[in-house]
Amino acid sequence: MGYEQDAVTALLDCMKNSRSQMQREMVRGSHGEPFVLHDLLRRGTLTPSQVAEALNATSGRVSTLLASMEKKGLITRDVDPDDRRMVRVSLTDAGREQARRGIDEMRSAMGWIFSQMGERRTREFVDLVEEFVTYMSICCPGRPRPTPEEVRAAFERRDRSAG
Known part of the structure:
Protein backbone atom coordinates (compact mmCIF):
# COMPACT_ATOMS: atom_id res chain seq x y z
CA MET A 1 0.00 0.00 0.00
CA GLY A 2 1.40 3.42 -0.99
CA TYR A 3 1.48 6.59 1.07
CA GLU A 4 -1.77 7.74 -0.58
CA GLN A 5 -3.76 4.80 0.78
CA ASP A 6 -2.01 5.06 4.15
CA ALA A 7 -3.10 8.71 4.30
CA VAL A 8 -6.69 7.86 3.32
CA THR A 9 -6.86 5.16 5.98
CA ALA A 10 -5.35 7.43 8.64
CA LEU A 11 -7.71 10.29 7.78
CA LEU A 12 -10.81 8.08 7.74
CA ASP A 13 -9.77 6.42 11.01
CA CYS A 14 -9.21 9.82 12.57
CA MET A 15 -12.60 11.08 11.42
CA LYS A 16 -14.46 7.91 12.41
CA ASN A 17 -12.75 6.50 15.47
CA SER A 18 -11.07 9.39 17.24
CA ARG A 19 -13.97 11.78 17.59
CA SER A 20 -13.21 14.53 20.01
CA GLN A 21 -15.89 16.32 21.97
CA MET A 22 -15.57 19.21 19.50
CA GLN A 23 -16.05 16.89 16.50
CA ARG A 24 -19.13 15.33 18.11
CA GLU A 25 -20.58 18.80 18.71
CA MET A 26 -19.84 19.85 15.13
CA VAL A 27 -21.47 16.71 13.69
CA ARG A 28 -24.44 16.98 16.03
CA GLY A 29 -24.81 20.61 15.06
CA SER A 30 -24.74 19.82 11.37
CA HIS A 31 -27.97 17.84 11.72
CA GLY A 32 -30.13 20.18 13.72
CA GLU A 33 -30.76 23.50 15.33
CA PRO A 34 -27.22 24.92 15.29
CA PHE A 35 -26.95 24.26 11.54
CA VAL A 36 -30.35 25.84 10.81
CA LEU A 37 -29.56 28.86 12.99
CA HIS A 38 -26.22 29.39 11.28
CA ASP A 39 -27.70 28.90 7.79
CA LEU A 40 -30.51 31.38 8.46
CA LEU A 41 -28.01 33.87 9.90
CA ARG A 42 -25.82 33.50 6.82
CA ARG A 43 -28.48 33.32 4.10
CA GLY A 44 -31.46 35.15 5.58
CA THR A 45 -35.08 34.08 5.31
CA LEU A 46 -35.57 30.62 3.75
CA THR A 47 -38.39 28.28 2.86
CA PRO A 48 -38.71 24.95 4.69
CA SER A 49 -37.73 23.17 1.47
CA GLN A 50 -34.53 25.23 1.28
CA VAL A 51 -33.76 24.27 4.88
CA ALA A 52 -34.43 20.60 4.04
CA GLU A 53 -32.12 20.79 1.04
CA ALA A 54 -29.33 22.41 3.07
CA LEU A 55 -29.70 19.78 5.81
CA ASN A 56 -30.13 16.96 3.31
CA ALA A 57 -33.17 15.96 5.36
CA THR A 58 -36.76 14.98 4.69
CA SER A 59 -39.52 17.56 4.83
CA GLY A 60 -41.00 15.70 7.81
CA ARG A 61 -37.72 15.90 9.75
CA VAL A 62 -37.40 19.60 8.95
CA SER A 63 -41.01 20.29 9.90
CA THR A 64 -40.44 18.70 13.32
CA LEU A 65 -37.17 20.58 13.78
CA LEU A 66 -38.71 23.94 12.79
CA ALA A 67 -41.70 23.39 15.09
CA SER A 68 -39.32 22.76 18.00
CA MET A 69 -37.27 25.84 17.14
CA GLU A 70 -40.39 27.98 16.82
CA LYS A 71 -41.63 26.77 20.21
CA LYS A 72 -38.28 27.85 21.73
CA GLY A 73 -38.64 31.30 20.16
CA LEU A 74 -35.63 30.91 17.85
CA ILE A 75 -37.49 31.25 14.53
CA THR A 76 -40.78 32.38 13.07
CA ARG A 77 -42.68 30.71 10.25
CA ASP A 78 -44.82 33.17 8.35
CA VAL A 79 -47.00 32.85 5.29
CA ASP A 80 -45.58 34.81 2.36
CA PRO A 81 -48.01 37.68 1.69
CA ASP A 82 -47.31 37.49 -2.05
CA ASP A 83 -47.84 33.72 -2.28
CA ARG A 84 -50.00 32.30 0.50
CA ARG A 85 -48.87 28.76 -0.38
CA MET A 86 -45.30 29.66 0.61
CA VAL A 87 -43.93 29.69 4.17
CA ARG A 88 -40.92 31.81 5.11
CA VAL A 89 -38.62 30.84 7.99
CA SER A 90 -36.80 33.69 9.74
CA LEU A 91 -34.65 34.10 12.81
CA THR A 92 -35.98 35.90 15.84
CA ASP A 93 -33.68 38.16 17.84
CA ALA A 94 -33.16 35.25 20.27
CA GLY A 95 -32.31 32.92 17.36
CA ARG A 96 -29.88 35.43 15.91
CA GLU A 97 -28.20 35.80 19.31
CA GLN A 98 -27.94 32.02 19.80
CA ALA A 99 -26.48 31.60 16.30
CA ARG A 100 -23.88 34.29 16.92
CA ARG A 101 -23.03 32.84 20.32
CA GLY A 102 -22.51 29.38 18.77
CA ILE A 103 -20.25 30.81 16.08
CA ASP A 104 -18.28 32.81 18.65
CA GLU A 105 -17.85 29.73 20.86
CA MET A 106 -16.61 27.62 17.94
CA ARG A 107 -14.22 30.36 16.81
CA SER A 108 -12.87 30.69 20.34
CA ALA A 109 -12.29 26.94 20.67
CA MET A 110 -10.58 26.75 17.28
CA GLY A 111 -8.50 29.83 18.11
CA TRP A 112 -7.26 28.11 21.25
CA ILE A 113 -6.30 25.02 19.24
CA PHE A 114 -4.38 27.15 16.76
CA SER A 115 -2.60 28.97 19.60
CA GLN A 116 -1.41 25.57 20.81
CA MET A 117 -0.20 24.61 17.33
Missing part, protein backbone atom coordinates in the same frame (compact mmCIF):
# COMPACT_ATOMS: atom_id res chain seq x y z
CA GLY A 118 1.70 27.88 16.81
CA GLU A 119 1.63 30.27 13.88
CA ARG A 120 3.84 28.35 11.43
CA ARG A 121 2.02 25.03 11.84
CA THR A 122 -1.38 26.74 11.80
CA ARG A 123 -0.61 28.51 8.52
CA GLU A 124 0.69 25.25 7.02
CA PHE A 125 -2.46 23.45 8.20
CA VAL A 126 -4.77 26.07 6.69
CA ASP A 127 -2.85 26.02 3.40
CA LEU A 128 -3.08 22.23 3.24
CA VAL A 129 -6.80 22.21 4.08
CA GLU A 130 -7.45 24.81 1.35
CA GLU A 131 -5.52 22.70 -1.14
CA PHE A 132 -7.30 19.51 -0.05
CA VAL A 133 -10.73 21.14 -0.32
CA THR A 134 -9.88 22.48 -3.80
CA TYR A 135 -9.07 18.95 -4.96
CA MET A 136 -12.24 17.66 -3.29
CA SER A 137 -14.28 20.25 -5.19
CA ILE A 138 -13.43 18.60 -8.51
CA CYS A 139 -12.92 14.92 -7.63
CA CYS A 140 -16.01 12.79 -7.12
CA PRO A 141 -16.18 9.07 -6.31
CA GLY A 142 -17.31 7.02 -9.29
CA ARG A 143 -16.37 9.68 -11.82
CA PRO A 144 -13.23 10.04 -13.94
CA ARG A 145 -10.41 11.83 -12.18
CA PRO A 146 -9.95 15.48 -13.16
CA THR A 147 -7.60 16.37 -15.96
CA PRO A 148 -4.59 18.61 -15.38
CA GLU A 149 -6.54 21.42 -17.07
CA GLU A 150 -9.48 20.97 -14.65
CA VAL A 151 -7.08 20.97 -11.70
CA ARG A 152 -5.40 24.15 -12.93
CA ALA A 153 -8.78 25.84 -13.46
CA ALA A 154 -9.94 24.88 -9.95
CA PHE A 155 -6.85 26.41 -8.38
CA GLU A 156 -7.18 29.53 -10.52
CA ARG A 157 -10.80 29.92 -9.33
CA ARG A 158 -9.67 29.45 -5.72
CA ASP A 159 -6.90 32.03 -6.12
CA ARG A 160 -9.27 34.54 -7.76
CA SER A 161 -11.87 34.14 -5.01
CA ALA A 162 -9.17 34.53 -2.32
CA GLY A 163 -7.62 37.56 -3.94
Whole structure:
Protein backbone atom coordinates (compact mmCIF):
# COMPACT_ATOMS: atom_id res chain seq x y z
CA MET A 1 0.00 0.00 0.00
CA GLY A 2 1.40 3.42 -0.99
CA TYR A 3 1.48 6.59 1.07
CA GLU A 4 -1.77 7.74 -0.58
CA GLN A 5 -3.76 4.80 0.78
CA ASP A 6 -2.01 5.06 4.15
CA ALA A 7 -3.10 8.71 4.30
CA VAL A 8 -6.69 7.86 3.32
CA THR A 9 -6.86 5.16 5.98
CA ALA A 10 -5.35 7.43 8.64
CA LEU A 11 -7.71 10.29 7.78
CA LEU A 12 -10.81 8.08 7.74
CA ASP A 13 -9.77 6.42 11.01
CA CYS A 14 -9.21 9.82 12.57
CA MET A 15 -12.60 11.08 11.42
CA LYS A 16 -14.46 7.91 12.41
CA ASN A 17 -12.75 6.50 15.47
CA SER A 18 -11.07 9.39 17.24
CA ARG A 19 -13.97 11.78 17.59
CA SER A 20 -13.21 14.53 20.01
CA GLN A 21 -15.89 16.32 21.97
CA MET A 22 -15.57 19.21 19.50
CA GLN A 23 -16.05 16.89 16.50
CA ARG A 24 -19.13 15.33 18.11
CA GLU A 25 -20.58 18.80 18.71
CA MET A 26 -19.84 19.85 15.13
CA VAL A 27 -21.47 16.71 13.69
CA ARG A 28 -24.44 16.98 16.03
CA GLY A 29 -24.81 20.61 15.06
CA SER A 30 -24.74 19.82 11.37
CA HIS A 31 -27.97 17.84 11.72
CA GLY A 32 -30.13 20.18 13.72
CA GLU A 33 -30.76 23.50 15.33
CA PRO A 34 -27.22 24.92 15.29
CA PHE A 35 -26.95 24.26 11.54
CA VAL A 36 -30.35 25.84 10.81
CA LEU A 37 -29.56 28.86 12.99
CA HIS A 38 -26.22 29.39 11.28
CA ASP A 39 -27.70 28.90 7.79
CA LEU A 40 -30.51 31.38 8.46
CA LEU A 41 -28.01 33.87 9.90
CA ARG A 42 -25.82 33.50 6.82
CA ARG A 43 -28.48 33.32 4.10
CA GLY A 44 -31.46 35.15 5.58
CA THR A 45 -35.08 34.08 5.31
CA LEU A 46 -35.57 30.62 3.75
CA THR A 47 -38.39 28.28 2.86
CA PRO A 48 -38.71 24.95 4.69
CA SER A 49 -37.73 23.17 1.47
CA GLN A 50 -34.53 25.23 1.28
CA VAL A 51 -33.76 24.27 4.88
CA ALA A 52 -34.43 20.60 4.04
CA GLU A 53 -32.12 20.79 1.04
CA ALA A 54 -29.33 22.41 3.07
CA LEU A 55 -29.70 19.78 5.81
CA ASN A 56 -30.13 16.96 3.31
CA ALA A 57 -33.17 15.96 5.36
CA THR A 58 -36.76 14.98 4.69
CA SER A 59 -39.52 17.56 4.83
CA GLY A 60 -41.00 15.70 7.81
CA ARG A 61 -37.72 15.90 9.75
CA VAL A 62 -37.40 19.60 8.95
CA SER A 63 -41.01 20.29 9.90
CA THR A 64 -40.44 18.70 13.32
CA LEU A 65 -37.17 20.58 13.78
CA LEU A 66 -38.71 23.94 12.79
CA ALA A 67 -41.70 23.39 15.09
CA SER A 68 -39.32 22.76 18.00
CA MET A 69 -37.27 25.84 17.14
CA GLU A 70 -40.39 27.98 16.82
CA LYS A 71 -41.63 26.77 20.21
CA LYS A 72 -38.28 27.85 21.73
CA GLY A 73 -38.64 31.30 20.16
CA LEU A 74 -35.63 30.91 17.85
CA ILE A 75 -37.49 31.25 14.53
CA THR A 76 -40.78 32.38 13.07
CA ARG A 77 -42.68 30.71 10.25
CA ASP A 78 -44.82 33.17 8.35
CA VAL A 79 -47.00 32.85 5.29
CA ASP A 80 -45.58 34.81 2.36
CA PRO A 81 -48.01 37.68 1.69
CA ASP A 82 -47.31 37.49 -2.05
CA ASP A 83 -47.84 33.72 -2.28
CA ARG A 84 -50.00 32.30 0.50
CA ARG A 85 -48.87 28.76 -0.38
CA MET A 86 -45.30 29.66 0.61
CA VAL A 87 -43.93 29.69 4.17
CA ARG A 88 -40.92 31.81 5.11
CA VAL A 89 -38.62 30.84 7.99
CA SER A 90 -36.80 33.69 9.74
CA LEU A 91 -34.65 34.10 12.81
CA THR A 92 -35.98 35.90 15.84
CA ASP A 93 -33.68 38.16 17.84
CA ALA A 94 -33.16 35.25 20.27
CA GLY A 95 -32.31 32.92 17.36
CA ARG A 96 -29.88 35.43 15.91
CA GLU A 97 -28.20 35.80 19.31
CA GLN A 98 -27.94 32.02 19.80
CA ALA A 99 -26.48 31.60 16.30
CA ARG A 100 -23.88 34.29 16.92
CA ARG A 101 -23.03 32.84 20.32
CA GLY A 102 -22.51 29.38 18.77
CA ILE A 103 -20.25 30.81 16.08
CA ASP A 104 -18.28 32.81 18.65
CA GLU A 105 -17.85 29.73 20.86
CA MET A 106 -16.61 27.62 17.94
CA ARG A 107 -14.22 30.36 16.81
CA SER A 108 -12.87 30.69 20.34
CA ALA A 109 -12.29 26.94 20.67
CA MET A 110 -10.58 26.75 17.28
CA GLY A 111 -8.50 29.83 18.11
CA TRP A 112 -7.26 28.11 21.25
CA ILE A 113 -6.30 25.02 19.24
CA PHE A 114 -4.38 27.15 16.76
CA SER A 115 -2.60 28.97 19.60
CA GLN A 116 -1.41 25.57 20.81
CA MET A 117 -0.20 24.61 17.33
CA GLY A 118 1.70 27.88 16.81
CA GLU A 119 1.63 30.27 13.88
CA ARG A 120 3.84 28.35 11.43
CA ARG A 121 2.02 25.03 11.84
CA THR A 122 -1.38 26.74 11.80
CA ARG A 123 -0.61 28.51 8.52
CA GLU A 124 0.69 25.25 7.02
CA PHE A 125 -2.46 23.45 8.20
CA VAL A 126 -4.77 26.07 6.69
CA ASP A 127 -2.85 26.02 3.40
CA LEU A 128 -3.08 22.23 3.24
CA VAL A 129 -6.80 22.21 4.08
CA GLU A 130 -7.45 24.81 1.35
CA GLU A 131 -5.52 22.70 -1.14
CA PHE A 132 -7.30 19.51 -0.05
CA VAL A 133 -10.73 21.14 -0.32
CA THR A 134 -9.88 22.48 -3.80
CA TYR A 135 -9.07 18.95 -4.96
CA MET A 136 -12.24 17.66 -3.29
CA SER A 137 -14.28 20.25 -5.19
CA ILE A 138 -13.43 18.60 -8.51
CA CYS A 139 -12.92 14.92 -7.63
CA CYS A 140 -16.01 12.79 -7.12
CA PRO A 141 -16.18 9.07 -6.31
CA GLY A 142 -17.31 7.02 -9.29
CA ARG A 143 -16.37 9.68 -11.82
CA PRO A 144 -13.23 10.04 -13.94
CA ARG A 145 -10.41 11.83 -12.18
CA PRO A 146 -9.95 15.48 -13.16
CA THR A 147 -7.60 16.37 -15.96
CA PRO A 148 -4.59 18.61 -15.38
CA GLU A 149 -6.54 21.42 -17.07
CA GLU A 150 -9.48 20.97 -14.65
CA VAL A 151 -7.08 20.97 -11.70
CA ARG A 152 -5.40 24.15 -12.93
CA ALA A 153 -8.78 25.84 -13.46
CA ALA A 154 -9.94 24.88 -9.95
CA PHE A 155 -6.85 26.41 -8.38
CA GLU A 156 -7.18 29.53 -10.52
CA ARG A 157 -10.80 29.92 -9.33
CA ARG A 158 -9.67 29.45 -5.72
CA ASP A 159 -6.90 32.03 -6.12
CA ARG A 160 -9.27 34.54 -7.76
CA SER A 161 -11.87 34.14 -5.01
CA ALA A 162 -9.17 34.53 -2.32
CA GLY A 163 -7.62 37.56 -3.94
